[in-house]
Amino acid sequence: MSTSSEKMDQPSSDADIEADRRPATINSGDHNDDKAPKVTEDGSTIVDFDGPDDTENPMNWSSGKKLFLIFSVTIMTVLSPIGSTISSAAASDIMDHFHSDNETVAALMTTIYLLGYSFGPMAIAPLSELYGRAILYKVCIVWFIIFHVACAASPNLGALIVFRFLAGVGGSCPVTLGTGSIADVVAPEKRTGALAAYVIGSLLGPSVGPVIGGYLTPAAGWRWDFWFMAIASGAVALLVIPTMPETYAYVLLERKTKRLNKAAANGQKYRSKLDTGRTPAQHFAFTIGRPLKMLAVPVVFLQSLYAAVVYSYLYLCFTTFPAVFSDQYGFGSGPSGLVTLGFGVGSTIGVIFCGGVSRKLVAYLAARNKTDPKPEYFLPTMIVGGFLIPIGLFWYGWSAEAKTHWIVPIIGTSFLGAGVIITYMASTLYLVDAYTVYAASVTASSTIVRCLLATLLPLAGSAMYDRLGFGWGNSVLGFIAIGFLPLTVVLYVYGERIRTTKRFQVNF
Incomplete structure (x- = not known):
């Protein structure tokens, strides 16, 4: 499971800018632990690549x-x-x-x-x-x-x-x-x-x-x-x-999020770091x-x-x-x-x-x-x-x-x-x-x-x-x-x- 909040080196796609607009998050663990999972205010866990060496990241x-x-x-x-x-x-x-x-x-x-x-x-x-x-x-x-x-x-x-x-x-x-x-x-x-x-x-x-x-x-x-x-x-x-x-980070993280949500138990929810909160139609209208x-x-x-x-x-x-x-x-x-x-x-x-x-x-x-x-x-x-x-x-x-x-x-x-x-x-x-x-x-x-x-x-x-x-x-x-x-x-x-x-x- 990937919940790392660690930022990758250089954003490599158009969607990465949306990371700066993601929902406000709080650490679920010690505030001094940069690698602790992060969750949104509604309780959803933020999904990111698994640190700088994650092979799912196309850069790696x-x-x-x-x-x-x-x-x-x-x-x-x-x-x-x-x-x-x-x-x-x-x-x-x-x-x-x-x-x-x-x-x-x-x-x-x-x-x-x-x-x-x-x-x-x-x-x-x-x-x-x-x-x-x-x-x-x-x-x-x-x-x-x-x-x-x-x-x-x-x-x-x-x-x-x-x-x-x-x-x-x-x-x-x-x-x-x-x-x-x-x-x-x-x-x-x-x-x-x-x-x-x-x-x-x-x-x-x-x-x-x-x-x-x-x-x-x-x-x-x-x-x-x-x-x-x-x-x-x-x-x-x-x-x-x-x-x-x-290769597109936005899509890769969305797929990962769907897999995690499908396998989740006890009502646990996951949300991609690059999720803007827009519907596909809204996102298309925004980007066209x-x-x-x-x-x-x-x-x-x-x-x-x-x-x-x-x-x-x-x-x-x-x-x-x-x-x-x-x-x-x-x-x-x-x-x-x-x-x-x-x-x-x-x-x-x-x-x-x-x-x-x-x-x-x-x-x-x-x-x-x-x-x-x-x-x-x-x-x-x-x-x-x-x-x-x-x-x-x-x-x-x-x-x-x-x-x-x-x-x-x-x-x-x-x-x-x-x-x-x-x-x-x-x-x-x-x-x-x-x-x-x-x-x-x-x-x-x-x-x-x-x-x-x-x-x-x-x-x-x-x-x-x-x-x-x-x-x-x-x-x-x-x-x-x-x-x-x-x-x-x-x-x-x-x-x-x-x-x-x-x-x-x-x-x-």
Whole structure:
């Protein structure tokens, strides 16, 4: 039986903050005994993990079990964004099949998936707080399979766009819950490496999708892009559904409490330490708006907006690659997909840099300033990414405008890829470290803004490039990226003060 009142090291889930709002308790034993069971005023015994070494606490799982969880989450996170871009290389074939030449609709067919990424987290995050992360992963991967089958069998263009949106809703699950799952099982000082694997999945996936689609479409037809996603998702589902463990502390303690109450004798009652006293309906209503409420906090909104702008550049480039490499350089469908590997190489370099530098930099700055490690100490690495993004945009845009050798613009995209992933990863580390207790919700907040912008911006891409050309079109994007550079410095200096200001301590 677990009735320990001993607090675990770092709260690892959104519900842990509720521990500070639990009912008033009194010791049932000696007031000087910190390990004595605690009871509420109505006589219910408080249920917690059995001290710092309890193996039921995900923080105390074996390294092998933690690695398997991180692998499962990461493989889903790789697969999901592949689905976002796999159809981009087949866009012309799909439009020809449905007898349409509307360029905006062609771009929407790719980016509508990301609109699902924006809406999915609003339901997935609060549902995970009620029922746990594991069940959401399992349900959503089945959903993901169903709607990719529907995409493959689409009878018309409208149906395909709707099914793409619904597939994106299911695909948003690992993107929304992944950081929370990692925070549940990995201590803060070791979290950077685990998050590096997760983040590269979310950004490398979009680069892999066009490669697969570029070779699969001419070989088997565009519908097989979606059959491929359904088959690959089915294989991952066979791994995830029977093995995915629950990591969410709120749900684990609720289950433990139910077991204790079922076995209790003599009217003894137990209550979870994280029980808020709300009914499931009340809890869902309270938490469903949390990602949007968190956007009212300036550091969350500004970081989410910055990440959204640079992330949308990836999809803007993906939707314009055919005009550059097919029309200008004469690449076929397969080689046109391969040009996205410039992003992939840059992303890999960015992850290696960020993973190797971030935690060491935090330790160095904490020692130099004689303070505890702070989330703001992750931000200097973002400055590096902030400079690489405009360099990549200028390089890619003007080399394409000048019609230089095809490798030159691809090298430019590698700088862009490195800058995007460094910026995105530093932003993720900062937000998760600053709001660990709300890891899933703050990730959902960032995802909503990021994917909404990534859905809409590429729709204007063709018109912008037609009017300005590749050189000035990409330069406009580069100047916007330069405009965000001072933000990182401002948040490094004033971020902690803003986060801890009373007016922004909203009851999430």
